[in-house]
Amino acid sequence: MVTANLVKELREKTGAGMMDCKKVLTETDGDMEKAAELLRERGITKAAKKSSRIAAEGIVTAYVSDDKKVGAVVEVNAETDFVAKNEEFKIFANNIAKQVAKNNPADVESLLAEKYIEDSSKTVSEVLTDKIATIGENMSIRRFVRFTSNGMVEKYIHGEGKIGVLVSLEGGDETVAKDVCMQIAAARPEFLDRTAVPAERVNKEMEILKVQAMNEGKPAEIAEKMVQGRIGKFYGEICLVDQEYVKDPSIKVSDLLSSKGAKVLEFARIEKGEGLEKKEENFAEEVAKQING
Secondary structure (H helix, E strand, O other), X not given: XXXXXXXXXXXXXXXXXXXXXXXXXXXXXXXXXXXXXXXXXXXXXXXXXXXXXXXXXXXXEEEEOOOOOEEEEEEEEEOOHHHHXXXXXXXXXXXXXXXXXXXXXXXXXXXXXXXXXXXXXEEHHHHHHHHHHHHOOOEEEEEEEXXXXXXXXXXXXXXXXXXXXXXXXEEOOHHHHHHHHHHHHHXXXXXXXXXXXXXXXXHHHHHHHHHHHHHOOOOHHHHHHHHHHHHHHHHHHHEHHHOXXXXXXXXXXXXXXXXXXXXXXXXXXXXXXOOOEOOOOXXXXXXXXXXXX
């Protein structure tokens, strides 16, 4: 059965219209993945992306050691944007990033059990509870990423904590490291290079591209050739080194790195509230009315 919530979820995931979502869900017996693929094959949506309707407030912040050998990026959430701008909240988030870099906790649960870096008489969990009581809003440490490098770790924070990027490189200098960080913030790569993309993801993309070509009226053999041409664009969207360099689209990021004698080892991009769903009052009811109407 195709429910209003299923239609809502597919709409948020793909950006497709409500009735288009209902139609493909009906055709696929409510299979979300198959429905998203059908939308793409029919050209209704270009990609099955996660919802951009981000609601969670808070801040993403980062810390890198003076010698550039270790760094961390962390997301700390709050209920409102007002609290996210609170100086006490920002100091706490910055201290958490520093603690993650220095102590290397296994996960958030381990981090919460540690002694707080600025007050060893309390655990991070206890300090967090105190902040909730004094600031008056629920808060949580959602996630973090930590890198160490024999080369260099660099960070970049965009939009007063909306996006945080952490990069580990060998070779190059701080300038190219910052440029790569800004590239990642702006262009949202999912993988470092083509070798990092799962074969299943590539095969699925090629299947979709072939169906798209055949839906355009192309014979199967021509469609195959078109797929080979279009798969490069796919890599150019999701792989960092294959992306057009945002400061100079005439070159790729791989060209920039090569010219500076640099190599990206790993990267992380955290966007505030990413994957957390905004509360939409009566939205499911709105969808239900349109479906039943």
